[in-house]
Amino acid sequence: MDPTYPPEADVYREKVQGFLAEHLPAGWRGIGSLERDQVEEFTRSWRATLGEHGYLASSWPTEYGGPGLTALEQVILAEEFQRAGVPLGGTNDVFSIQMVGNTILQWGTDEQKRHFIPRILSGEDIWCQGYSEPNAGSDLGNLGCRAVLDGDEWVINGQKIWTSAGHLANWIFVLTRTDPDAGKHKGITFLLCPMDQPGVEVRPIKMISGESEFNEVFFTDARCPKENVVGEVNGGWAVAMTRLGYERGEAAATFPLMFRTELDRLMALATTSGATADPRIRQRLAWCHSKVEIMRYLGLRTLTQFLNGHQPGPEAGTFKLYWSEYHKAVSELAVDILGAEAMTPRGRWPASSFQTDDPGAPNDSASWVGTFFNARAGTIYAGSSEIQRNIVGEMVLGLPKEPRGDGGSWRDRQGARS
Ligand SMILES: Cc1cc2nc3c(=O)[nH]c(=O)nc-3n(C[C@H](O)[C@H](O)[C@H](O)COP(=O)(O)OP(=O)(O)OC[C@H]3O[C@@H](n4cnc5c(N)ncnc54)[C@H](O)[C@@H]3O)c2cc1C
Numbered sequence: 001m002d003p004t005y006p007p008e009a010d011v012y013r014e015k016v017q018g019f020l021a022e023h024l025p026a027g028w029r030g031i032g033s034l035e036r037d038q039v040e041e042f043t044r045s046w047r048a049t050l051g052e053h054g055y056l057a058s059s060w061p062t063e064y065g066g067p068g069l070t071a072l073e074q075v076i077l078a079e080e081f082q083r084a085g086v087p088l089g090g091t092n093d094v095f096s097i098q099m100v101g102n103t104i105l106q107w108g109t110d111e112q113k114r115h116f117i118p119r120i121l122s123g124e125d126i127w128c129q130g131y132s133e134p135n136a137g138s139d140l141g142n143l144g145c146r147a148v149l150d151g152d153e154w155v156i157n158g159q160k161i162w163t164s165a166g167h168l169a170n171w172i173f174v175l176t177r178t179d180p181d182a183g184k185h186k187g188i189t190f191l192l193c194p195m196d197q198p199g200v201e202v203r204p205i206k207m208i209s210g211e212s213e214f215n216e217v218f219f220t221d222a223r224c225p226k227e228n229v230v231g232e233v234n235g236g237w238a239v240a241m242t243r244l245g246y247e248r249g250e251a252a253a254t255f256p257l258m259f260r261t262e263l264d265r266l267m268a269l270a271t272t273s274g275a276t277a278d279p280r281i282r283q284r285l286a287w288c289h290s291k292v293e294i295m296r297y298l299g300l301r302t303l304t305q306f307l308n309g310h311q312p313g314p315e316a317g318t319f320k321l322y323w324s325e326y327h328k329a330v331s332e333l334a335v336d337i338l339g340a341e342a343m344t345p346r347g348r349w350p351a352s353s354f355q356t357d358d359p360g361a362p363n364d365s366a367s368w369v370g371t372f373f374n375a376r377a378g379t380i381y382a383g384s385s386e387i388q389r390n391i392v393g394e395m396v397l398g399l400p401k402e403p404r405g406d407g408g409s410w411r412d413r414q415g416a417r418s
């Protein structure tokens with residue numbers, strides 16, 4: 001682990017700081033300081049500003065419209081944006097740029113790159129991820145959404161669930177079962193499907209907060225062109241698995257900063273409310289402090305690998321496990337500090353369900369109660385804690401593999417289940 005950046009980092013950092021100073025309003029305190037109904041409009045215009053000045057899709061080469069940054073520059077950019085409290089892209093860009101965009105760049109045909117990549121950057125195509133199904137979450141290889149070739153088109157029938165921001169998207173990358181007689185990981189195909197058609201129905205799911213950020217997506221004879229396969233027909237499992245490695249360098253750099261800012265807010269809340277008079281609260285705050293410091297070192301380890309040109313492997317699962325479990329604990333502490341006020345939350349609710357509330361958000365009870373709800377999801381999405389522990393146990397520590405019973409065709413296994 002090498003926690004120091006080379007001197008050229010400072011030069012690029014100043015450039016990014018100059019850009020932020022020029023393009024953010026005077027007195028800017030972070031996107032959390034905006035009213036909730038202003039967040040979407042700000043994010044849209046900020047994304048356009050990033051596109052105009054070549055800051056969008058920071059890991060993409062110039063030939064595909066990205067800025068062609070080095071790994072170090074990508075990390076500096078992400079750190080400075082985190083400090084300034086502005087996003088690196090639009091609401092769906094985690095799916096559009098980081099997931100499907102990177103997947104097309106790695107696996108797509110020249111024609112797919114020429115067609116889809118500019119449309120992702122312009123925002124014309126907005127993507128969501130159709131992987132999980134009611135019977136296929138952690139055991140994703142069990143998915144049953146069917147796709148059958150009919151002339152020049154794939155015809156898709158089945159259901160996806162937990163499709164984040166699916167109601168904002170006009171395209172979905174969807175894992176489909178194309179050969180039910182092959183083994184469960186072998187008959188899967190990765191398809192690019194337009195959502196603006198009668199065969200695709202999006203039904204929002206209401207969350208405990210009362211909001212709807214994710215959806216069920218139903219396919220009834222939905223169609224996409226034959227050539228919208230990424231990778232090989234029946235080879236979609238390999239395509240779906242490779243995308244999981246992207247952008248981990250960025251998370252390793254920014255998450256410790258994000259959780260430090262959040263903990264500083266909680267310290268301020270505890271101090272002003274008088275909760276710090278309680279030695280048990282002080283003890284728990286000190287525990288959180290040491291956790292965030294350890295997270296910083298864990299991040300630096302991943303970052304060192306990333307800056308040396310290695311995509312973090314299965315050991316990055318430790319980082320995901322660590323921050324998501326920590327976040328449940330710190331948000332529980334926040335609710336304990338609020339006490340009875342947590343039952344009647346007031347003020348501004350978080351605008352997004354992922355990780356912490358946005359930088360600059362007021363230190364309101366609604367902010368912390370919303371964060372408490374959201375933190376429950378962190379140990380589920382992108383691989384639950386139990387699955388991360390399995391990955392770390394089997395692939396990092398070399399412990400014996402858990403029995404899987406994956407033999408036989410997918411179709412036979414469905415019969416065996418019923
Ligand atoms: C906020 C949020 C956003 C999401 N967004 C998307 C999205 O955009 N697109 C998408 O496709 N999916 C999305 N998901 C779905 C997510 O990927 C799944 O919820 C996740 O993979 C877990 O699957 P499951 O919910 O079916 O739970 P299950 O797989 O049924 O797991 C239930 C419980 O059993 C445990 N478990 C399962 N298998 C094992 C095992 N082998 N060993 C030990 N324990 C095990 C799990 O850890 C969990 O505690 C999202 C989920 C959330 C919470």
